[in-house]
Amino acid sequence: MLKKILLVLMLYALAEVCVLIYVGQLIGGFNLIMILILSIMLGVWTVRRQGFIILQKISDDINQRRMPNEPLLDGACLLFGGILLCAPGLISDVTGLLLLIPAFRILLIKRLKRWIRERINQGGITFISFRKR
16 A cells, blocks of 8 residues: 555656646746746635635634534645645646635535545444543
8 A cells, every 4th residue: 555655656746847847848947936936825825815714614613513514624625725835846736726716625525525425334434433431
């Protein structure tokens, strides 16, 4: 399993470098660096802005004594998108931008919930509690 993960990470890194070289040749190195810097700034700004909105939704759910399932998943997607935008590379930037789009996050969360529900029903996911009895 570890070998597969390492292989995927190496292929991803190779793909990022290839895309950076290709785009750098098309638009120039300075323009590419400016795009990467702007994507970092956009990621930080968007995560801060939308992060406060999500924290407010979580607070509202807690005040109404509801479990904040949707805002927590939304916040996780937002945080992951911001991290991807701050990582160098154009593939990660495009993925991060997609995760910052609310409609895309909603679609992704629905699919993720369905995938988790199917895995639980098939017995593919097991929850272990470390609580003392």
